Amino acid sequence: MTDQTPPAAPRGAEPGSSVLDRWVDALEVELGLPPRSVDVGAVLDLARDAAHQVARPAAPVTAYAAGYAAGLAAARGEASDALDRASSSALAWRDPGPGAAGGSGSAAGS
Incomplete structure (x- = not known):
């Protein structure tokens, strides 16, 4: 059909x-x-969250990374929640400061 x-x-x-x-x-x-x-709308929301919570230059970089992740998922035939995950990460971001190891300041794998 x-x-x-x-x-x-x-x-x-x-x-x-x-x-x-x-x-x-x-x-x-x-x-x-x-x-x-x-x-x-979702991309602009993501960019806003990254710009306001992390730093202004994080907006385009975060949008690019989320789009890249979504594209990789699509290539595998999978759905992607990359925009939601990236936005959640930006909103939860707490800068650990220079020299600190890690990512978003939240528990790894969450």
Whole structure:
């Protein structure tokens, strides 16, 4: 059986769309992603959490790392909760200071 769901209309085609909507539509095309595959709200929330809780430059780096993890999961045919996990890590971040070993300041493997 084939999927009869019509393709999603680009965000930028909707009345009231923004420059960001049109940019993400163009970026999805350029990168060969399905239309509306980028959850703009979730990415912006993640970037906000990283920027405010960790440091401003952490926003793009965290978004990239979460996207990379999600892509690896997709390549394995698995679902990914990378955005949620990265956001939770950013919100829980407590900088252990220079020279301290480890990651987010929370228990490893949690």
